[in-house]
Amino acid sequence: MFRTVLTDRLQSAFTSAGILLPEGFVPTVGIASDTRFGDYQSNAAMTLAKQLKTNPRALAQQIVDKLEVSDLCEKVSIDGPGFLNFTLGGKALAQHLSLILKDDQAGVPKVSAPKRIVVDFSAPNIAKPMHVGHIRSTFIGDCLARVARLVGHTVITDNHIGDWGTQFGMILHGWKTILDHAALEKDPIQELVRVYKAINAETKTDPAVLDTCRQELVKLQQGNANNLEIWKQCVALSLDQLQTIYGKLDVHFDHYLGESYYNDKLAPLVESLQSSGIAELSEGAICVFFREVPELAEKPCLIRKSDGGFLYATTDLATIDYRIQEWQADEIWYVVGAPQELHFRQLFQVSKKRGQTVAMQHVAFGSILGQDGKMFKTRSGESVGLIEVLDEACERARAVVEEREGLTNDEKDQIATIIGIGAVKYAELSQHRMTDYKFSWDKMLALQGNTAPYLINAYVRTRSIFRKLEDNVELTQELVISEPAERALAMKLAQFAEASHDVLADHRPNLLASYLYELADTYHSFYEACPVLRAEGAVRNTRLTLCQTTSKVLKTGLGLLGIRTTERM
RNA sequence: GCGCCCGUAGCUCAGUGGAUAGAGCACCGGAUUUCUAAUCCGAUGGUCGCAGGUUCGAAUCCUGCCGGGCGCGCCA
Numbered sequence: 324m325f326r327t328v329l330t331d332r333l334q335s336a337f338t339s340a341g342i343l344l345p346e347g348f349v350p351t352v353g354i355a356s357d358t359r360f361g362d363y364q365s366n367a368a369m370t371l372a373k374q375l376k377t378n379p380r381a382l383a384q385q386i387v388d389k390l391e392v393s394d395l396c397e398k399v400s401i402d403g404p405g406f407l408n409f410t411l412g413g414k415a416l417a418q419h420l421s422l423i424l425k426d427d428q429a430g431v432p433k434v435s436a437p438k439r440i441v442v443d444f445s446a447p448n449i450a451k452p453m454h455v456g457h458i459r460s461t462f463i464g465d466c467l468a469r470v471a472r473l474v475g476h477t478v479i480t481d482n483h484i485g486d487w488g489t490q491f492g493m494i495l496h497g498w499k500t501i502l503d504h505a506a507l508e509k510d511p512i513q514e515l516v517r518v519y520k521a522i523n524a525e526t527k528t529d530p531a532v533l534d535t536c537r538q539e540l541v542k543l544q545q546g547n548a549n550n551l552e553i554w555k556q557c558v559a560l561s562l563d564q565l566q567t568i569y570g571k572l573d574v575h576f577d578h579y580l581g582e583s584y585y586n587d588k589l590a591p592l593v594e595s596l597q598s599s600g601i602a603e604l605s606e607g608a609i610c611v612f613f614r615e616v617p618e619l620a621e622k623p624c625l626i627r628k629s630d631g632g633f634l635y636a637t638t639d640l641a642t643i644d645y646r647i648q649e650w651q652a653d654e655i656w657y658v659v660g661a662p663q664e665l666h667f668r669q670l671f672q673v674s675k676k677r678g679q680t681v682a683m684q685h686v687a688f689g690s691i692l693g694q695d696g697k698m699f700k701t702r703s704g705e706s707v708g709l710i711e712v713l714d715e716a717c718e719r720a721r722a723v724v725e726e727r728e729g730l731t732n733d734e735k736d737q738i739a740t741i742i743g744i745g746a747v748k749y750a751e752l753s754q755h756r757m758t759d760y761k762f763s764w765d766k767m768l769a770l771q772g773n774t775a776p777y778l779i780n781a782y783v784r785t786r787s788i789f790r791k792l793e794d795n796v797e798l799t800q801e802l803v804i805s806e807p808a809e810r811a812l813a814m815k816l817a818q819f820a821e822a823s824h825d826v827l828a829d830h831r832p833n834l835l836a837s838y839l840y841e842l843a844d845t846y847h848s849f850y851e852a853c854p855v856l857r858a859e860g861a862v863r864n865t866r867l868t869l870c871q872t873t874s875k876v877l878k879t880g881l882g883l884l885g886i887r888t889t890e891r892m
Numbered sequence: 893g894c895g896c897c898c899g900u901a902g903c904u905c906a907g908u909g910g911a912u913a914g915a916g917c918a919c920c921g922g923a924u925u926u927c928u929a930a931u932c933c934g935a936u937g938g939u940c941g942c943a944g945g946u947u948c949g950a951a952u953c954c955u956g957c958c959g960g961g962c963g964c965g966c967c968a
Contacts, residue, residue, distance in 0.1 A: 357911060366910060403911055404948060488968055608966050618895060628966045635968050662962050664896055723930065757897065772916040776930050788927050837906065851932045
């Protein structure tokens with residue numbers, strides 16, 4: 324990765340120039356914001372000059388005199404108030420392209436200190452259909468897991484299913500009184516939802532029903548055999564259906580350890596927290612106070628209700644224990660919505676009090692809003708099912724594919740699925756995770772502009788050239804990059820490494836999405852400006868190599884977003 | 893009341909200390925008997941919510957204000 328190599332060289336130059344770096348000062352090199360000046364740039368001289376109270380340009384000159392980058396750069400210049408601008412040489416670029424081509428991970432270097440990272444995402448509820456609200460956690464989590472794996476971390480994905488909520492009181496009561504077994508067989512989730520909604524409505528008008536539901540729940544929690552059996556059936560039926568969706572989405576988990584998995588660990592956990600003095604009795608409930616943290620001083624974390632029941636935080640604490648003990652987790656990433664920020668702050672504080680050193684990160688994201696700009700609530704009745712969105716996306720893609728020639732119906736179906744699902748994923752991942760956005764069919768399913776089909780089309784264009792190519796052409800490493808469009812593409816390709824690593828710095832898939840969009844855009848421009856097959860000799864060879872490299876980076880990059888590619892469209 | 897997040901082009905959004913703030917959509921003008929146009933080239937469009945401050949340099953950092961969203965003990 325050029326950025327780190329140049330940073331290292333810069334560091335050495337400081338040393339050779341005899342410049343003592345102040346505590347905490349790290350020279351940085353970044354991708355140039357304006358390519359007129361160069362490919363990479365550094366503001367280290369300006370930043371340091373401020374601290375040392377010297378002239379930035381003179382300091383820059385001192386550094387450049389000691390800088391050894393002749394193997395990488397054809398030019399290093401000092402511009403403006405003291406920017407260092409690096410222009411890569413053709414040979415270094417060509418070498419990097421050839422690395423991308425032969426490397427298993429397309430030139431993305433591994434981290435020097437790999438970690439064991441648990442990624443907790445998706446977490447749908449049992450007996451409820453997945454809706455558009457699940458899109459964010461599922462796609463962001465899946466993408467982060469893929470990127471973390473690529474850069475060398477050991478990643479454990481865990482779907483912390485909501486399989487033990489209070490909603491089971493209603494489902495149990497409904498199962499026993501109004502369940503339609505034929506309907507259950509046909510579409511389990513739909514029937515369970517119907518039952519849940521019907522009973523939920525009854526509880527609003529009839530307090531006796533509510534009471535019955537509570538009793539059913541207590542019986543379940545106390546281990547009543549019949550209720551437990553019904554619960555198991557619900558879980559099994561729901562998991563089946565979830566697996567189907569995840570299969571369609573190409574999202575996979577190493578574990579499905581739902582809330583229920585931790586049931587028997589909760590009582591001893593609360594006891595130990597109490598006996599160690601971390602938790603205390605307050606207003607009948609057991610909670611952990613954070614009197615030493617001003618912002619949390621009046622916001623205790625409840626771990627046991629006054630009626631003896633356990634809570635969200637209790638299960639999460641038990642889950643942390645498990646992940647540390649069984650999986651030796653160094654880090655845990657929770658891909659959960661921003662409204663739960665307080666919950667996680669409390670959770671992390673409790674963990675800290677217990678002396679746990681695992682690094683925990685709440686990867687928060689904004690809300691998908693309804694057309695009214697309010698939260699997209701499940702019970703509002705307006706929520707759109709995830710399946711419906713995916714089906715609609717594939718149908719729209721299919722309508723476009725239909726007009727293409729030379730494809731069989733089966734191929735058209737497959738292509739439409741890849742594009743449809745890719746479009747939905749890209750709509751999410753190309754967005755900053757903290758931004759709230761209104762759900763819109765058109766936005767989610769757009770096939771034009773900055774969308775998955777645009778990127779996939781760029782990939783298809785790289786492939787079609789090779790299909791037309793006679794025989795096997797030996798791609799040499801001697802590249803002749805002369806046209807601006809060629810050089811722009813080569814530079815873009817080299818930056819895949821930086822883009823991939825940037826995703827993990829702040830858990831931001833959209834940085835990779837915009838990189839890939841820029842790459843596709845650069846390729847499309849190159850494609851118009853530089854004929855490949857009609858060119859000859861070294862020029863043709865160079866262009867073929869650029870196409871081949873683009874092909875690999877697009878496929879790998881889209882793969883990191885969880886988006887599949889197709890050879891034709 | 894306190895805490896967190898957000899406010900950038902008509903719309904949807906990138907950009908979190910660097911050089912002239914960028915895309916997509918929409919609108920307007922061009923390019924095609926194609927290495928498959930789901931494409932390309934160009935034009936129009938912005939006191940980056942407001943006001944101060946720090947800095948050689950601020951959409952970006954700090955303070956205050958305005959507007960919107962979310963959260964703040966027995967749901968998850």
